Amino acid sequence: MSITVYDVLIIGAGPAGLAVAARLREPTPSSVFTDAEHDRYQWIKKYSGRMNLLPRQRDAQRDNATDRNEEKMNIKVLDSSGSIWLASWKNNFAALGISHLRSPMFFHPCPRDRDGLLAFTHETGRCGDCVEIANCVGKSMSKHRRKRKVAQGHSVGSSAKAVLEIDERDRKDYFTPTSDIFHDYCDSVLQRYSLEDIVEQAQVASIDFGPSAEFGLHVDGALETNVFKVVALDGVTKYAKIVVLAIGAGGSPAMPRYLSPTETEGACHSTQLPKQAFLSRSVRERIFARKPTSVVVVGGGLTAAQIADKCIRDGVRRVWMIMRSDVKLKPFDIDLDWMTKYKNVQKAAFWSADSDEERLQIMLKARNGGSIPPRFFKKLQTHVANGALSIHTHTAIEHQSWHPQQKIWRIETSPPVPNSPGSIDYIYYATGVQPDVMTLPLLSPLREKAPVNVIGGMPCLTNDLAWADDVPLFVAGRLAGLRIGPDCGNLEGARVGAERISWAVHERLERQRKDSEEGGDDYEKLCRRVGSLNMFESLDECEQ
Numbered sequence: 001m002s003i004t005v006y007d008v009l010i011i012g013a014g015p016a017g018l019a020v021a022a023r024l025r026e027p028t029p030s031s032v033f034t035d036a037e038h039d040r041y042q043w044i045k046k047y048s049g050r051m052n053l054l055p056r057q058r059d060a061q062r063d064n065a066t067d068r069n070e071e072k073m074n075i076k077v078l079d080s081s082g083s084i085w086l087a088s089w090k091n092n093f094a095a096l097g098i099s100h101l102r103s104p105m106f107f108h109p110c111p112r113d114r115d116g117l118l119a120f121t122h123e124t125g126r127c128g129d130c131v132e133i134a135n136c137v138g139k140s141m142s143k144h145r146r147k148r149k150v151a152q153g154h155s156v157g158s159s160a161k162a163v164l165e166i167d168e169r170d171r172k173d174y175f176t177p178t179s180d181i182f183h184d185y186c187d188s189v190l191q192r193y194s195l196e197d198i199v200e201q202a203q204v205a206s207i208d209f210g211p212s213a214e215f216g217l218h219v220d221g222a223l224e225t226n227v228f229k230v231v232a233l234d235g236v237t238k239y240a241k242i243v244v245l246a247i248g249a250g251g252s253p254a255m256p257r258y259l260s261p262t263e264t265e266g267a268c269h270s271t272q273l274p275k276q277a278f279l280s281r282s283v284r285e286r287i288f289a290r291k292p293t294s295v296v297v298v299g300g301g302l303t304a305a306q307i308a309d310k311c312i313r314d315g316v317r318r319v320w321m322i323m324r325s326d327v328k329l330k331p332f333d334i335d336l337d338w339m340t341k342y343k344n345v346q347k348a349a350f351w352s353a354d355s356d357e358e359r360l361q362i363m364l365k366a367r368n369g370g371s372i373p374p375r376f377f378k379k380l381q382t383h384v385a386n387g388a389l390s391i392h393t394h395t396a397i398e399h400q401s402w403h404p405q406q407k408i409w410r411i412e413t414s415p416p417v418p419n420s421p422g423s424i425d426y427i428y429y430a431t432g433v434q435p436d437v438m439t440l441p442l443l444s445p446l447r448e449k450a451p452v453n454v455i456g457g458m459p460c461l462t463n464d465l466a467w468a469d470d471v472p473l474f475v476a477g478r479l480a481g482l483r484i485g486p487d488c489g490n491l492e493g494a495r496v497g498a499e500r501i502s503w504a505v506h507e508r509l510e511r512q513r514k515d516s517e518e519g520g521d522d523y524e525k526l527c528r529r530v531g532s533l534n535m536f537e538s539l540d541e542c543e544q
Helices: 015-024 041-047 060-072 087-096 116-123 143-151 168-173 179-192 281-288 302-313 343-351 356-367 374-385 441-449 478-484 491-512 519-530 537-543
Strands: 005-011 075-079 199-201 204-211 226-232 237-245 267-269 294-298 318-322 389-392 396-403 408-414 426-429 466-468 471-475
Touching (some): 075 237, 087 302, 237 491, 302 318, 343 356
Parallel strands (some): 294 426, 318 389
Antiparallel strands (some): 226 237, 396 408
């Protein structure tokens, strides 16, 4: 029986995995970088001595062959949540009843067009379903418009002279799509790149890397005989030349305390929400019997706010939100200056940091813990006004005890919560996930063979997001934060990470295929495939 050795095996079918798979199938990417941006300066610096800046004559036959090779890349995806893309993502959206994304319109996993989601929304006639992200755009005034108003004798206030990161011309980008629009757009991306049927449900138990002969394999036509052996919990084994790890934070839920098996009947973490029913059985029974119900939500981010809102909409009479810090209101999960036209200033400072420890501090400062969008906070204020919600900042649970017979909690907080009930029916912990690559059992064989430095729970990867130069395990998502930046966990970070990974994957596979052309032609073909030929082609010509 022949054994399939995949070109690329992606672990994780979430947004980061989708971004990587789509980018590997896209020969002409354009959604991440424009000519005016400098996000690629590390790659330009890396390849400047090898890139042939003067284009050669290419015939149509060679270009068509390149396109066919793109389509022939053998990709497989493994995901523990299901055999479809975005299974866990969609389950969480359905469980919490999330109607709109937090991200703007230009955050999406498609590598072809930055405005692809916006164009899809117009094409399907659903622009009216999108919601504007308030207080981001519209407060500034262009210099031309200000001069015209002064010439007409109108007074121009000081607010119009303020320099803001986003001006009126970008208003179309700062809307947030509905979850249905985003999911439909992702489906169109899957169809475009023929990615629908490559996902297989499997929970990976271990990832090993070594010579193919060690695993009893022979890889035809490969210059390098090292391959990955990926074993699932059910014993199914897959082999691949390259592996991409796209499993999000990859750590354990950041729980304030350990929950015993008995206590899990009355509490859960936000990553463990039940798929069938959001509320627990005991809470649903009390609501059906028209008895008072009380729920505590621990956390101060958007997920905590969504859980509190969902509880109230499902009939819980009173909800208490408890958080250690103040309520932080931000449109996005990172500061605005990391997303606007001046974001390269922040990113250049991040990439130019002297150490990974300094980069970690920049990340922590930019994210600054959990936050809530102002639009969603208005919903919470309505619940507070109606007496259904109580928000308590700088508060923590000091003691809690679960009574399984009555199915209630007894809790004590510091400082004490005014008018707190004598019993709590359920506790939700929306305290996030702490990234920690050292606790991932699937990486144990790799950590022994090729140990890497770990800072803040994240591995110190290469600039190509590889585990090491000679170990082609690429990491996408939050675990790549020390190389991507504070936006590593959102949709934009997923797309930027996919761009870096695609460069390295194509280069490695190009070497393995033993291309018949020589030196510069090989590299020019690679550059054409990853879309690197741009305005910098003219620099060498001008110097000559």
